[in-house]
Amino acid sequence: MKSNGLFITVEGGEGTGKSTLVNSLYTYLTERKERFVVKTFEPGSSTLGKEIRNILLHRKELVISGRSELFLFLADRAHHIEVLIGPALREDLIVICDRFSDSSIAYQGAARGIADLDTLEEICLFATDGLVPDLTFYLDLDPKIGLARIKGEKDRLEQEVIEFHERVREGYLELSRKHNDRIYKLDASKTPHEVFKQALTILEDKCSELL
Numbered sequence: 327m328k329s330n331g332l333f334i335t336v337e338g339g340e341g342t343g344k345s346t347l348v349n350s351l352y353t354y355l356t357e358r359k360e361r362f363v364v365k366t367f368e369p370g371s372s373t374l375g376k377e378i379r380n381i382l383l384h385r386k387e388l389v390i391s392g393r394s395e396l397f398l399f400l401a402d403r404a405h406h407i408e409v410l411i412g413p414a415l416r417e418d419l420i421v422i423c424d425r426f427s428d429s430s431i432a433y434q435g436a437a438r439g440i441a442d443l444d445t446l447e448e449i450c451l452f453a454t455d456g457l458v459p460d461l462t463f464y465l466d467l468d469p470k471i472g473l474a475r476i477k478g479e480k481d482r483l484e485q486e487v488i489e490f491h492e493r494v495r496e497g498y499l500e501l502s503r504k505h506n507d508r509i510y511k512l513d514a515s516k517t518p519h520e521v522f523k524q525a526l527t528i529l530e531d532k533c534s535e536l537l
């Protein structure tokens with residue numbers, strides 16, 4: 327997919343402050359008034375995606391195998407690209423997305439063990455028709471701290487044992503080492519403002535000509 331759009335994703339484990347960073351980046355880029363900005367998330371941004379999200383996270387009575395879980399996330403993503411991300415990028419907008427393929431690789435690959443990371447990357451590329459973010463911020467945090475931040479009832483994935491969340495973190499760390507020209511690790515134990523400042527420095531440095 328060739329365009330002058332800019333595709334930014336924010337990744338991380340549970341309770342790492344992803345949506346706070348997405349909101350700060352959105353506000354900052356919108357206030358610059360140079361490019362239109364779209365803020366979105368996975369899973370569940372489309373009408374179809376909302377149904378898939380409900381199955382994946384809240385229908386706890388359903389038994390969902392690891393492989394079907396993976397393909398449900400990918401179905402949500404393929405449709406999200408079709409109806410929202412793809413058209414926005416073709417219109418040269420900036421798209422900021424809370425989670426994308428790296429989530430599937432960390433959660434379904436590293437943590438669930440469905441397949442090794444390279445295989446998972448291939449499967450994700452098929453689902454996204456080759457779309458890869460231009461820039462990804464990975465919010466790194468000890469999962470014990472992240473999980474302790476979650477309030478209210480936990481969804482199906484948040485309920486997983488601590489070892490699962492530790493493997494998610496390992497997966498993200500491996501991905502950020504492998505793709506160090508795209509994925510930037512931020513210290514999510516810092517205040518939201520400090521995390522935002524770290525992200526902004528990288529954004530200005532990497533993408534100033536596209537902003």
Ligand code: TYD
Nearest residue numbers: 340368369399425426429430433434483484
């Ligand atoms: P969500 O309520 O959106 O929470 P969060 O603030 O953590 O993003 O829940 C999404 C959950 O789905 C989260 O536990 C991560 C998981 N997930 C996957 O396992 N694979 C994926 O491909 C995606 C997009 C999310």
